[in-house]
Amino acid sequence: MLEQPKCWTQALQLVEVHCQGEIGKVIVAGAPKIPGRTMAEKMNHINQVDDRLRRFVTLEPRASVNMSVNLLVPPTRADADAGFIVLQADRAHAMSGSNCICVVTALLETGRIAMTEPETVVKLDTPAGLVTATARCQDGRCLSVSLDNVAAFVEVLDQPLSTPEWGEIRLDIAFGGVYYAIVDVQQVGLRIEPSHARELAVAGIKIKRLLQQQVSVQHPEIEGLDEIAYVMFRHFESDGVIQTCTTLQPGRVDRSPCGTGSSANLAVLFSRGEVRVGDQRTSRSIIGGEFTAQVLAQTSVGGRPAILPRITGQAWIYGMELMRFDDDDPMSKGFALSDTWGPQVDLLRN
Incomplete structure (x- = not known):
C-alpha cells in the first residue's frame, strides 16, 4: 500500500x-x-x-x-x-x-x-x-x-407519465436494490448507442424530475428507500439480449449494464410472464459490456410478489x-x- x-x-x-x-x-x-x-x-x-x-x-x-x-x-x-x-x-x-x-x-x-x-x-x-x-x-x-441480490419486485407496470416533449409515455417502476423507472427507449425517439449518450442522459434526468412530481414510492420494509433513484432506458434486441442505459444525476449514463437495474427489469419480465424461475437474460450496456441476470427463486417483500435475482459480471x-x-x-x-x-x-x- x-x-x-x-x-x-x-x-x-x-x-x-x-x-x-x-x-x-x-x-x-x-x-x-x-x-x-x-x-x-x-x-x-x-x-x-x-x-x-x-x-x-x-x-x-x-x-x-x-x-x-x-x-x-x-x-x-x-x-x-x-x-x-x-x-x-x-x-x-x-x-x-x-x-x-x-x-x-x-x-x-x-x-x-x-x-x-x-x-x-x-x-x-x-x-x-x-x-x-x-x-x-x-x-x-x-x-x-x-x-x-436482494429481492426485486414490481411497484407498478405501465405507469403513465405526462411529459411536455414526448406526450404520455409508459414506464415500469420496480425495485432491484434501489427503485428504477424503466422506459422503452423508442418512446423518446432515441437509441442506446454512444452517439446518443448525451441525449439519453438529458432525457433521463427530465423524466426523473417529472416522476418526482407525479409518482411516489416507499420500500415496504426499509426506511429511506423512498425515491426513484434512476431512470433506465431499455431495448429488446432480436437475439434476446436486453440493451440497458441507466441515467444518473447530474446527467450522465451508466457505463456498465447496471446490476440493480437489470434486477429490477428481471422482476418486470417475471411479472409479465416473460421469464420463469431458472431463466436468465443478458444485459448489454451502451458500450457493449455485459452482465447476465438470472431468476433464482420466487419470494415476497412486504406481502408483495418478488424474485431473487443473480447478477454476474467482472471488474478490474x-x-x-x-x-x-x-x-x-x-x-x-x-x-x-x-x-x-x-x-x-x-x-x-x-
Whole structure:
C-alpha cells in the first residue's frame, strides 16, 4: 500500500476499480466512522446529517461525475463479511451491482478477505439488505463475480407519465436494490448507442424530475428507500439480449449494464410472464459490456410478489490511490460547475 507522508494528519486509501467501464473506487482505509445501528441508518446519516465524506470523494477537485466511490465499513450483522455504501455525486445509495462487483474484487485481490480458488463466497451488508457474492477465482484474480441480490419486485407496470416533449409515455417502476423507472427507449425517439449518450442522459434526468412530481414510492420494509433513484432506458434486441442505459444525476449514463437495474427489469419480465424461475437474460450496456441476470427463486417483500435475482459480471483493478483527507483544505466540501452538471448544479446542497 502507498505510504502516507508524515505531514498528512489523515489519508484515505482507495483501490481504483472499474466494472465494464463504470468506475467504482473502494475506500479501504482511513474513513471516519459513520453512526448507525444498521447499514440503512448509516446511509441515512450520510444523506440527512453529515455528507462531508461523500462530497470530499465524489466532487471536484478530487473526482468527476462519471464515477462512484464505495465506502467499506464493518458489517452491522453477524452473517456478513463486510459492509459498504455507494457514494455518488448526488447522494449515498443503497445498492449497485457494478459497485458491488468492484467491492468484492477489491476485497479479494488485495487480500483483505482471503481468496479461495476456484470460488470464494463473500457476504456483504448493504443498506438494501444482505448480498451474497460468489467470485470465480484463478491465479489471484476474480474472473467473475455472481451477486445473489436482494429481492426485486414490481411497484407498478405501465405507469403513465405526462411529459411536455414526448406526450404520455409508459414506464415500469420496480425495485432491484434501489427503485428504477424503466422506459422503452423508442418512446423518446432515441437509441442506446454512444452517439446518443448525451441525449439519453438529458432525457433521463427530465423524466426523473417529472416522476418526482407525479409518482411516489416507499420500500415496504426499509426506511429511506423512498425515491426513484434512476431512470433506465431499455431495448429488446432480436437475439434476446436486453440493451440497458441507466441515467444518473447530474446527467450522465451508466457505463456498465447496471446490476440493480437489470434486477429490477428481471422482476418486470417475471411479472409479465416473460421469464420463469431458472431463466436468465443478458444485459448489454451502451458500450457493449455485459452482465447476465438470472431468476433464482420466487419470494415476497412486504406481502408483495418478488424474485431473487443473480447478477454476474467482472471488474478490474487498475490502480491504488492515497488521498489526503484534511478539513483545512479550502475545497474540502468540493464543488460543481454547470459545464459538467448542467442545470442540475442548482440541486447541489452547500
